[in-house]
Each structure stands twice: as C-alpha cells, then as structure tokens.
Amino acid sequence: MHPSSPRPVIEFRDVYYRVGSVQVLLGLNLQVQSGETLVLLGRSGSGKTTTLKLVNRLLSPTAGEVRVNGTPTAEADVIQLRRSIGWVIQEVGLFPHFTVERNIGLVPTIAGWPAPRIRARVEELLCLVGLSPDLATRFPHQLSGGQRQRVGVARALAADPEILLMDEPFGALDPLTRDELQREFLSLQKALHKTVVFVTHDLREALRLGTRIALMEAGRLITVLTPQEFLRSTDPWVAAYVRFLEMA
C-alpha cells in the first residue's frame, strides 16, 4: 500500500498503552485499509489483543490516538462505535442463556430493528456461515465448537458492520475444523470485503488469510509485509518465524 492510498479505515497514531508500570504497547503506528485483512501476528503478550481492543475502545490508549474512519475513537460515541464494528472472540463469547437466534440478533434487536427483519437476517446469516436454519432455536451448549464459532462470526456480521475484529477466532478448534473455517472465511471475505483485523499466533493462518501481516513483538510493531514478502524477508524476527514454519 502506498502512502498516497485513500484514507485508512483504522489508524493508530503513535499509540502507547500501559497497565500500571507495564508497557504493553510502545508507539504503535499502523494503518488498516478498506477491504483488507490485516493479520496481527505475534507471541502471547506481544500486544496483539490489546491493539484489537483499542479499536472498539474496550481499552483506551495511554498516549497517542486511534482513528476509525478519520474520527479519533476518544471523541466517538462509544456505544455507536462498538455497534458499527463486528467483534469475534474465541467461542466463550456467546451468551449461554440465549438461543442462537437471540445471540445473532442481539445487536439488531438493541438497534431497534423490527422482529420480522431480524428473523430474516438471522436466517440469512446462518446460511452465509454454512449453518442450517434449524439451529436457530438451539442454545450454545448444544452446538459443536465449529458451529459455535460460526455463530460467533454470524453474530459479528449481524448489523453489517464495515469493520470486523477477530481475536484468535479459530484458535480453540481442531485442525480439520479450523481448516474448514479458514476456507469459509476466505470465500466470505471475497464476497463481503470487510475491513478485517485478525489476531493470531499461527503463521500458517496468517499467511493464508492475511492481505498483510503485521508482526508484533513485546509491544512493538516489527514490520508489516504481504504474505509473499514475509516468506522472503531477511528481517531476523521474520526469519525466525519462517524457519520455525519450515521445521514443522
């Protein structure tokens, strides 16, 4: 991406984040362009999830600013901001006391959509993520891990947000289901062109899903590369990841 490319959808400007005396993020500068899948890759504790939570203001930067569509998140109406951003986390995030239908329909419901429109939307989304509409009346504990994660994706897409934040969404799944969901994610993304920020510690997943990969280490952004560049890079951190991939 060129510096002259259109205004980024998400922009981190010199962002620091600190908890007590622990610096979690140190001067992050990053731009996410419309329609791309930016993968945040890094080890546990490298600041990936923190970066993600700064976008929908589950966390606020200690210094610097995060802009979504040009507006600093600190100035935005936080409730509206969050409703305009889809948020997918590992399977634990579904509401255990709601049916699949209510889980998916929650944001449209609180946004005041009429009931028939919500029902139609839920059915549409279940098809979109490859689930049978019969599952609508089930509770999360009656679903398999893969089904729960699909419901999580459907829920995040419910109000048709421009941005999707995904925090290791496929991390807790078995390899076969993960592969299936990654494939579905790619075809979904081909159709929907959401602006996606995707957190993972799995290089394979990053290479497969990312338009660009942002490598993080100890609260710093090491580099941002396309998957092709990533495999050829001579940067020692990047090379370490790639070497490990070749070993495996």
Added chain:
Amino acid sequence: MNVFRFIFHNHEQVLELTLEHLWLVGISTLFAVLIGLPLGIVIARRPRLNKLILGGANIIQTIPSLALFGFLLPMPWLGQRADRLAILALTLYALLPIIRNTYTGIRGVDPAVVEAGLGMGLTDSQLLLQVQLPLALSVILSGVRVALVISIGLATIAAAIGAGGLGEFIFRGLAMVDDRVILAGAIPAAVLALVADLGVGWIERRLQPR
C-alpha cells in the same frame, strides 16, 4: 402421638399462627430483596463500596436476635407495633445472604461473556439486564433461599416481643414446661423451612443457565 393430637385439637390456632408466621417472613424477605438486590448490584459494579456494605450487613448478622428486637423496641413509629419491629429485624437479617449472593453472582459471570457484550455495544443497563442478572439469577435465588430459611427460624423469636407467629407456641410451651406445645410451634416452623428450601431450590434448578 400426643403432639399431633394437640395440633389437631388446636388446628385453628396453629393455622392462624402459621399464616402470621408466613406473613412476617414473606414481607420481610420481600423488603430484603427490594433493598439487597440493588445494593448487591451496586457493589458488584463499584467494588470500592464492597467492604462497607457487606461489612455492615455482616455486623447486623452478628447481633443476637433477641438483643436486636430489644434494641429496636424504643424506636418511635416502629415500637408501637410488634409486627413492624419483627419485620424490620427480619429484613435486616435477610439482607446479608441476598446482597452477598447478588454480588457473587454478578461477579461470577464469565468475564469473556461480559466483554463480548461490551464489545457488541451493549449499554451498561442492557448488559446488566440482559446478560449479568439472567446469568446470576440462580446464585441470587440461592441467596433468597438461605434468607428465607433463616427468617423462618428467626421469626419464632419475634413472639418474644409479641409479634405473633409460631413462636407463640414455643414460648408458651417453655413457660408451661409442656413439650407438646413447644413442638406444636416447632414442627410447623420446620416444615415451612423445608418447603421453602425445596421450593426455591426447585425454581433455582429450573432457571440454571447452562
């Protein structure tokens, strides 16, 4: 058995005192829920008030019941009628389990679920009403259950200040040194406690989130 013959012969009075007992317990538990639930919610969201409020409720719990009834006796409007006093005292005792369980229940909701709700753009009150309270409900109800069982037992002491209830039989029996009379108060009170325990326990299990 002698006791049951006694209860049978005096069944009208047993029934009347049982109803009185239920009234004292029911109304005081209702008050305790109306006060305790909001307090529990407040300290779940502002943990800073936690020590103050739970500590206060704890201290009340440590006051011997007979002493508490005695302390309250000289109060202006309350002191005029024994049942008002009894209801106040029982309400105070029922507060702790209700506040504590509301607090524990809300704090015990999976943080990932709460964060998911926040991340989806739920407002504070939507989060409370649609996520936290429904998921905490069975824990809150078990607090109400404990409060009810404690109150049913404690309410027998209300008879000492003339508030009525099944304690009438117990105190009368003690004065007359007559086991039958004591048991005519104690047995229905124990049955009430069991029924309340099982009844609320049943509702609790029905509402258990999975």
